[in-house]
Amino acid sequence: MRYVTRKVVLFVLTFWAALTLNFALPRLMPGSPLDAALGNLQANGVQVTNAMRDAMAAQLGGAEGNWLSQYFSYLGNTLRLNFGTSFSFPTQTVSHTILQALPWTVCLVGVTTIIAFVLGTLLGVYAGWRRGTAADSTVTLGATLFSAFPPFWFGMLLLYVFAFKFQIFASQGGYSPGLTPNLSLSFLSDAVQHSILPAVTLTVTSLSGWVFGMRNNMINTLGEDYVTFAEANGLRSRTIALLYAARNAMLPNITAFGLSLGAVVGGSVLVEGIFGYPGLGNLLYIAVLNHDYPLMQALFLVITVSMLVTIFVVDLLYVRFDPRVRREVIA
Amino acid sequence: MRGLVSARGVNVVYEPNRGARIWSVRDVDLDLAEGEFVGLVGESGCGKSTLGFALTRLLQPPGRLDGGSISFDGTDIASLSGEQLRAQRRNGFALVLQSGMNALNPVRTIGHHFGDILKAHARDGDDYTRASIRRRGGDLLEQVELKAEVLDRYPHELSGGMRQRVVIALALALEPRFIVFDEPTTALDVMVQKAVMNTIKSLQASQRFTALLISHDLGTVLEATDRLLVMYAGRIIEDKPSAEVLTGVHHPYTDALLGCYGDPRAEVVQLHGIPGMPPDLSTTGGGCLYADRCALARNGCRDSVPQLAPAGSGRVACFVRAPAPNARSKSADPQTEGQR
Numbered sequence: 001m002r003y004v005t006r007k008v009v010l011f012v013l014t015f016w017a018a019l020t021l022n023f024a025l026p027r028l029m030p031g032s033p034l035d036a037a038l039g040n041l042q043a044n045g046v047q048v049t050n051a052m053r054d055a056m057a058a059q060l061g062g063a064e065g066n067w068l069s070q071y072f073s074y075l076g077n078t079l080r081l082n083f084g085t086s087f088s089f090p091t092q093t094v095s096h097t098i099l100q101a102l103p104w105t106v107c108l109v110g111v112t113t114i115i116a117f118v119l120g121t122l123l124g125v126y127a128g129w130r131r132g133t134a135a136d137s138t139v140t141l142g143a144t145l146f147s148a149f150p151p152f153w154f155g156m157l158l159l160y161v162f163a164f165k166f167q168i169f170a171s172q173g174g175y176s177p178g179l180t181p182n183l184s185l186s187f188l189s190d191a192v193q194h195s196i197l198p199a200v201t202l203t204v205t206s207l208s209g210w211v212f213g214m215r216n217n218m219i220n221t222l223g224e225d226y227v228t229f230a231e232a233n234g235l236r237s238r239t240i241a242l243l244y245a246a247r248n249a250m251l252p253n254i255t256a257f258g259l260s261l262g263a264v265v266g267g268s269v270l271v272e273g274i275f276g277y278p279g280l281g282n283l284l285y286i287a288v289l290n291h292d293y294p295l296m297q298a299l300f301l302v303i304t305v306s307m308l309v310t311i312f313v314v315d316l317l318y319v320r321f322d323p324r325v326r327r328e329v330i331a
Numbered sequence: 332m333r334g335l336v337s338a339r340g341v342n343v344v345y346e347p348n349r350g351a352r353i354w355s356v357r358d359v360d361l362d363l364a365e366g367e368f369v370g371l372v373g374e375s376g377c378g379k380s381t382l383g384f385a386l387t388r389l390l391q392p393p394g395r396l397d398g399g400s401i402s403f404d405g406t407d408i409a410s411l412s413g414e415q416l417r418a419q420r421r422n423g424f425a426l427v428l429q430s431g432m433n434a435l436n437p438v439r440t441i442g443h444h445f446g447d448i449l450k451a452h453a454r455d456g457d458d459y460t461r462a463s464i465r466r467r468g469g470d471l472l473e474q475v476e477l478k479a480e481v482l483d484r485y486p487h488e489l490s491g492g493m494r495q496r497v498v499i500a501l502a503l504a505l506e507p508r509f510i511v512f513d514e515p516t517t518a519l520d521v522m523v524q525k526a527v528m529n530t531i532k533s534l535q536a537s538q539r540f541t542a543l544l545i546s547h548d549l550g551t552v553l554e555a556t557d558r559l560l561v562m563y564a565g566r567i568i569e570d571k572p573s574a575e576v577l578t579g580v581h582h583p584y585t586d587a588l589l590g591c592y593g594d595p596r597a598e599v600v601q602l603h604g605i606p607g608m609p610p611d612l613s614t615t616g617g618g619c620l621y622a623d624r625c626a627l628a629r630n631g632c633r634d635s636v637p638q639l640a641p642a643g644s645g646r647v648a649c650f651v652r653a654p655a656p657n658a659r660s661k662s663a664d665p666q667t668e669g670q671r
Contacts, residue, residue, distance in 0.1 A: 132392075223391075224433055225428050225429075225433035225434045226433055226434055226435055226436045226437075228389060228391070228426075228428065229426070229428050229434045229435070229498070229501075230436070230447070231389060232387060232389055232420070232425060232426040232428070232502070233420065233425070233447075233448045233451070233501060233502070233504070233505065234417045234418075234419075234420030234421065234448070234451055234452060234505065235447055235448065235451045236417070236451050239447055239451060243436075243439070243447070244436050244439075247436075247438055248436070248437065248438060251438075321438070322437075322438060323437070323438055323485045323487070324437060324438075324485070324487050
């Protein structure tokens with residue numbers, strides 16, 4: 001139980017540190033949301049008057065009081081999920097904007113991360129088990145080739161071939177224009193149809209990391225004495241490959257998988273951008289372009305928190321995969 | 332007479348992707364009788380473990396058998412592979428590895444280890460339920476003086492001595508007739524070493540399996556075994572009843588090995604190392620490979636490879652200590668070298 005308690009305390013502490021950093025960083029950066037907004041207006045040829053300036057400041061609900069009182073009102077607002085109004089989408093609250101984009105990213109990037117992990121791990125196990133054979137060379141060569149594709153380049157290639165040349169898939173967006181997101185079958189199939197190209201891009205370009213990692217771990221594990229001893233005892237090669245070699249080779253990859261699941265919520269700025277996908281990555285891009293501080297701050301917070309939560313969950317689950325960690329539980 | 336295990340002209344070569352090939356075991360002939368307990372000693376890198384792995388068909392690339400035959404109870408096992416080889420491991424030959432942490436799968440309980448082995452060799456009519464596996468595992472653990480509760484433990488929850496005992500119990504699960512013990516006590520402290528060796532000795536005495544004990548510790552081997560084999564640079568250079576090793580005629584290398592041990596009761600202990608370095612095993616030249624370190628080396632020693640020949644109560648491969656038959660073997664020698 002001490003293991004869990006320690007992990008919970010650690011989680012709360014890091015969570016607080018992340019919140020505080022998120023508060024401090026924008027205030028340490030040069031420029032302010034007000035300057036940015038006024039700059040925008042000026043750039044569009046609007047003459048900025050003092051009255052406009054004051055009105056703008058009031059509308060942005062700018063900083064009142066000293067840092068300490070700002071800090072506590074920030075903490076309170078954050079815990080109530082009140083992130084204010086975004087500049088980019090003035091008719092919605094930030095929470096609403098983020099909640100709209102979240103499912104798109106979680107479905108697209110989450111599913112592709114899982115597919116890439118499962119597929120990559122299987123290929124890596126296979127290549128490692130058949131190390132030195134033609135099958136191994138084929139897998140390794142293929143993975144090397146795909147790992148050399150930059151995601152945005154591969155995405156554009158797919159767009160050109162499948163959306164422009166052959167027009168099999170839609171080129172932009174998460175669903176056809178004119179539809180309203182709902183859970184009907186026709187809408188879902190439309191969404192899936194739109195998500196195939198970005199999904200393929202993300203899967204193909206992130207697959208090779210898992211393949212290489214797993215293949216190398218597998219080869220290391222196959223050199224372990226317990227594999228030789230299992231062979232000496234005449235275990236079936238399937239048992240040795242899966243329960244002795246792959247089972248142990250997977251341990252480092254489980255942690256890595258947890259981290260990449262945590263990073264899912266950050267979306268993929270480049271790929272979502274290329275496909276005009278209505279996810280968090282695209283939102284982040286828009287926020288940065290518009291100096292949209294409330295949106296940015298909230299997005300960073302969402303990304304940090306989901307990362308922390310995933311690490312926390314993986315830490316707890318890891319105990320199930322590696323009995324050696326359990327020793328701490330007993331101690 | 333051919334024994335339970337019989338090797339003829341066994342060569343093992345390591346072929347790295349780059350660099351020289353290493354002949355780690357060279358033209359080894361070996362006969363082990365049913366129920367015999369034989370020791371195999373030599374310095375690090377002399378090929379003793381490699382020979383043990385070859386005899387149990389566990390060589391891993393880049394090492395491989397390069398010629399020679401190994402028969403187990405009349406079956407040539409050198410040419411077997413895959414399922415046929417796997418089938419031979421039930422009531423066949425087993426290997427007990429030196430167990431630091433690593434001979435046991437860290438994420439499986441000891442009970443699972445037993446289950447994996449027993450299920451892998453289940454035949455029609457065998458009924459391996461959870462209960463029967465636990466019963467059998469408990470019995471085997473009892474044979475190595477461990478309690479059945481060890482079945483529920485993970486390897487990291489056991490001490491080094493307990494792990495070594497578990498490895499022995501696992502090797503016994505298939506009721507092998509021949510067991511190679513590869514440095515079974517090396518990683519353990521002296522007291523535990525003694526206890527584990529006693530267990531091995533009493534198991535061998537009661538179950539009468541043929542055992543080959545590989546060790547660099549001459550004292551341990553002499554205490555436990557019936558017969559001693561000394562290996563140098565991939566060849567067996569002496570073969571003698573263990574009881575007579577402390578007396579009689581020896582290969583000069585064995586003399587030097589014996590000089591490395593002190594008598595703890597002596598007032599002044601004088602230890603002698605062996606001068607020089609072990610030879611480069613990528614060389615294929617003829618001649619006695621010990622000649623460069625040997626005080627007795629003469630002109631003819633580097634011309635051809637000495638063969639095992641009777642000397643005193645055993646056999647020695649030395650032109651000086653067992654001269655007569657080796658004079659004849661000179662002519663036969665280019666032939667064996669010609670295989671490469």
